Amino acid sequence: xxxxxxxxxxDYNLKGLHETDLDHNPLNQFKLWFDExxxxxxxxxxxxxxxxxxxxxxxxxxxxxxxxxxxxxxxxTNYESRKGNxxxxxxxxxxxxxxxxxxxxxRVEGLVEKTTDAESSEYFAVxxxxxxxxxxASSQSRPVIGREALExxxxxxxxxxxxxxxxxxxxxxxxxxxxxxxxxxxxxPSRLHDRLVYQRNQDGNxxxxxxxx
Numbered sequence: 031x032x033x034x035x036x037x038x039x040x041d042y043n044l045k046g047l048h049e050t051d052l053d054h055n056p057l058n059q060f061k062l063w064f065d066e067x068x069x070x071x072x073x074x075x076x077x078x079x080x081x082x083x084x085x086x087x088x089x090x091x092x093x094x095x096x097x098x099x100x101x102x103x104x105x106x107t108n109y110e111s112r113k114g115n116x117x118x119x120x121x122x123x124x125x126x127x128x129x130x131x132x133x134x135x136x137r138v139e140g141l142v143e144k145t146t147d148a149e150s151s152e153y154f155a156v157x158x159x160x161x162x163x164x165x166x167a168s169s170q171s172r173p174v175i176g177r178e179a180l181e182x183x184x185x186x187x188x189x190x191x192x193x194x195x196x197x198x199x200x201x202x203x204x205x206x207x208x209x210x211x212x213x214x215x216x217x218x219p220s221r222l223h224d225r226l227v228y229q230r231n232q233d234g235n236x237x238x239x240x241x242x243x
Contacts, residue, residue, distance in 0.1 A: 041219050041220070049240065057099075060098070064098070067132060072131050075129065078092065078105075080113060080125060082113050082116035082123050084120055103138065104205065106153055107202070109202065111170040113171075121143065123141075123207055124137065125137070133217035137215070138209045143206055149204055150202070159196060163188055164184070165198075165199050165202045209230075211227070212228040213228075214227075225241040
């Protein structure tokens, strides 16, 4: 190899994070950080790593956050994909956001549930037409003979839906992650990072504590 991986490192010096900086509501705190990233015009600030587990085997992938409110974090996908099957078996998931330009990371843990059909259809209707066709064309996570077969199926579906609105496939829709744990991470010099955690207690309120880096 041309590089010594062990020597690849970057010190973090931009900001600190103190308990007094935090909103008492972690969703509000997340929105504050998220808005900063969006206003900085960073590419795909809504990219998040979704971790699922099935049969004790974890898997992860990047998906895009499409809605955020006091209920939780919403994204959309194929219900019959690997992640869809994982979440059907085990609804406990984790999300990770990393914004290197701000030297920040947010971890979210919670339970996932499907959005309503109305919510899924509303979002599907505003997707680009090519993405709508793609939701029909791709049997996500299943083996495919080759790229040509996928493209041929796409062409057949384009012809089928020519001149009409593309309906939402029954196997495609949204999920909402209802959080019960947040960790806000701010990079600091010498790897003495700030890690502040929100955990929901039995009363439904949020407790905040600091973790050692």
